[in-house]
Amino acid sequence: MAYQKVNADLRTSGHSQYLDNDDIQATALDLEWDMEKELEEPGFDQFQQDNAETQNLGQSETLDLHLDSIQPATSPKGRFQRLQEETDYVTHYPRSTPKSNHCNVCYLLKTICTATILFIFGILIGYYAHTNCPSDATPSRSNDPQFYQDILKTIKAEDIKKSFRNLLQLYKSEDDMEISKKIKTHWTALGLEDTQLMNYSVLLDFPGPSPGTITVSSTGQCFYPDGQPCREEARKGHSQDLLSSYAAYSAKGTLQGDVIDVSYGTADDFKRITKLKNTANQIALLKLGKLPLLYKLSLLEKAGFGGALLYTDPCDIPKSEDLSSETFMVTLNPGGDPSTPGYPSLDGSFKQSRPNLTSLLVQPISASFAQKLIGLPKLRMDNDACSPLKLPYNEKRTVHLQIQTETTFKTVTNVVGYLKGLTSPDRYIIVGSNHHAGYSYNGQDWASSTAIITAFIRALMLRVKKGWRPERTIVFCSWGGTTWGNIGSYEWGEDFARILQKNAVAYISLHSPVRGNTSLHPVASPSLQQLVLEKIKFNCSRRAQCPAVNVSAIQIQGDADYFINHLGIPTVQFAYEDLKALEGPSFLSEAIFPKHATKIEEVDPSFNLHEAVTKLSGEVILQIASEPVLPFNALDIALGVQNSLKGGEPSVPYLLAMASRLRESAELFQSDEMRPANDPKERAASHVRMLNDILQDLEKNFLVEQVPPGFYRNILYHLDGKTSQFSILKEAWEHRSPLASNETFQEALSDVLNSINSAQGFFKAGLDLFESVLVAKN
Secondary structure, three states: OHHHHHHHHHHHHHHHHHHHHHHHHHHHHHHOHHHHHHOOOOOHHHHHHHHHHHHHHHOOHHHOOOOOOOOOOOOHHHHHHHHHHOOOHHHHOOOOOOOOHHHHHHHHHHHHHHHHHHHHHHHHHHHHHHHHOOOOOEOOOOOOHHHHHHHHOOOOHHHHHHHHHHHHHHHHHOOHHHHHHHHHHHHHHHOOEEEEEEEEEEEEEEEOOOOOEEEEOOOOOEEOOOOOEOOHHHHHHOHHHHHHOOEEOOOOEEEEEEEEEEEOOOHHHHHHHHHHOOOOOOEEEEEOEOEOHHHHHHHHHHOOOOEEEEEOOHHHOOOOOOOOOOOOEEEOOOOOOOOOOOOOOOOOOOOOOOOOOOOOEEEEOOHHHHHHHHOOOOOOEEOOEEOOOOOOOOOOOEEEEEEOEEEEEEEEEEEEEEEOOOOEEEEEEEEEEEOOOOOOOOOOHHHHHHHHHHHHHHHHHHHHOOOEOOOEEEEEEEEOOHHHOOHHHHHHHHHOHHHHHHHEEEEEEOOOOEOOOOEEOOEEOHHHHHHHHHHHHHHHOOOOOOOOOOOEOEOOOOOHHHHHHOOOOOEEEOOEEOHHHHHOOOOHHHOEOOHHHOOHHHHOOOOHHHHHHHHHHHHHHHHHHHOOOOOOOHHHHHHHHHHHHOOOOOOOHHHHHHHHHHHHHHHHHHHHHHHHHHOOOOOOHHHHHHHHHHHHHHHHHHEOOOOOOOOOOEOOOEOOOOOOOOHHHHHHHHOOOOOOOOHHHHHHHHHHHHHHHHHHHHHHHHHHHHHHHHHHHO
C-alpha cells in the first residue's frame, strides 16, 4: 500500500541531497586547513570564537538535518575580511623580531593572495553545488489564490468535452474491468504516482431473464413496468429499458394484494393510512422523494405491507425532462458488499448469504403506468399548475406482482492513484469520481465525473513536473459499483479504515457534477462552508453576474457516503442542478434512469459548467492540500449545532445551554489557537500539527451509532435544505405517541447530547494541550 512508502521516499531523497552539499563544502574547507595553521597565534582562540558567532548567524536552517556530529571549520570569509580591515593585526600579539622587514611584507602578501584565491574557489564550488543540485520539490505557496489559478488555467472546457466523448466511445466497446484499466493507464501517463487497480469480489443483484410484471386482477391485463402490455413485441422493443426497471436486492417471488396509495410515505401519511385500512400483505403505491427510500420501506415493513410500486410524480420533475414514460432502477443496499457487512470483501473473507435486503417485493414503474393504475385518462394540468397523482380513497385496485432478479458474485474495481505530499505525506485529501459499472445503468454521469477528475489531474501534474508539490498527499479514486450502493468506495474504506480514521483530512466528491444548467448547488460540511463560499465569490467576482448561492450540509447521493457517515471526514461537492429540482422534493435522485434519459451534451453543450466544477473543486483541493493550517472553521460547527436546536419542536433548554457553551469554547479556540497558527511570524510546526489534528477530527464527535434506515449517522447533515433541525430529532418527534414512553425520542435526545458533550470535551482537551505546551516552553 502506498501509505507505507510515503515517508521513506521523501526522507531518503531529502537526506541524500543535503549530504551531497555538505560533502562539497567540507572538501573546500579542508583545502584551507594548511594555510589557516600558519595564521595561528597566541590568543587566536578569542578571534575564532567571535567569528564562530558570525558563522552561526548566517547558517541556513535547512542544513540542520541530523548532522550534529559534523563540526566544519569556521567559514574563511569572516577571517579574511577581518584580516583586511585590521592592518595592524600582527602587532596585536608578541612575535620574535623579523630578520628582514622586506621578507615579512612578502610573506604577508603571499598569504593574503593565497587566501583570496582559495576563498573565491570555495565560493564557486558552493555556488555550483547549489545550482546543480536543486531540491526535489518546491514548497507549496500557501495563501496565494493566484498561484492556484495558474495551476488551473490549463483546464479547458473543450478538453473535458473531448475526454467525455472518448469515455462514452470506450463504454460502447469495453466492460467494467477494461474501462478501469484504461483509466489507470491514462492517469499513469499523466504522471500520477503509484496508480493501482483494487479488486473486490462482491454480491450484485441483476435483472432476471424477463422483466417484472403487474397484472390487474379485475381485467386480467398484464403490464410491464413502463405500462406496455405483456406482449413479446413490446418486450423486444424495450428489452434493455424493461430489464433496467428493477429494485436491486428486492425480495423475489409473487404477491397478490390491494394497491394502497401512501403518497410520499411520510409519518402523517402512515398515520392516516393505518387508521383507515388493513395494510397486511398489501401493495403500497409509493412516490419517491422527501425522505430516504430505505426509511420509507422500513415503515412499510413495520406496517405489514408485502410489496411496493415506486414511481416519481410528474409534478416533481422539471418540465425540461420528460420522464413520465421512463422506467428506472433503485438500489435497496445501504452501502458496500451485502455479503460482507461492516468488513471488506477480501479473498478468504466470510460471505453471508443475503440475496435480498428487504422482505418487500419492490418494483419501480413509470409515472404513466401509475396514472393508468389510478385510472386517470391523462395528467391533469390547470393553468400550468400540475395536479399530483392520487388514487381515490374509495376505489380499489387489486394486482398480481411478479419479480425475479438474480444475485451473483462479480468483481468491482477501483482505480486509486497518489500524488505524495512534501511535508505531510501521511495526511490524505481524497478526491472521488465513479466510472461506468457496466450493464447500462449509469447513464452518462460517470463519463462527466471521470472527465472532470482526469482534467484536474492533467493540470496538477503539469505543475508537479516543474518541481512543485502540495504539502499533503492527494489520493485520486475512481470508484466501481456505485449503482448498487457505493460498493467500491465502501470496500476500499473498510479495507483501510484504521489508516483513514487517523490520516484522512477531507473528501471531495465529483459524483454526478452536471444534473442541470440553472443553479450551482454546493454541499459542504459545516467546517468547510466558509472556504466554499470564498471560492465561489472569488470566481464569481470575475464575471458580470454573481447569483446568490446557498451552501448547506445535506444528505447527498454517491460515494461520499462512507467518508461522511463512517469516518466523519469533512466533505465538499459542487454540482449544477435545475432550479425546479432544488425547489422540489429531495431524494428524487435515488431513481437511476436508463442511459438515454440523461443527455449531458444537451444540458451543457459548451461544457463550461464542467469546467467551472473542475476549477471550483480544484481550488478547494489545492487549498486544503497546501495550507500549513487546515482551512477549517471550527466555530461554524458550533453555530450549526445551535441552529439545529432552534425553531424546531420540541424546545430542549438543557441542549440549548450545552450548545451555547460549545460555541463559547469554539470561539476561544478560534481566537487563541487558530489566529497565532495562521500568522507566519508566530507559527510553530508542533503547534500547527496539533491544531490540524484537532480540526480534522472535530466532526467525528457527531457520529452516532443508531439512526433510522437511510439517515446519515453524521448528525451535522440534514435531510434537505428546507429544514435545519437535527434529522434524528425531527423523525423521532414526528413518530412519537402520546400514549407511549417515547423511548426512541429520548434516545435521539441522548445521541445529540452526547455528541455536543464530546465536541465540548474535544475543544477543552485541545486548549489544555496547547496551554501545557506553552508552559513547558516558558
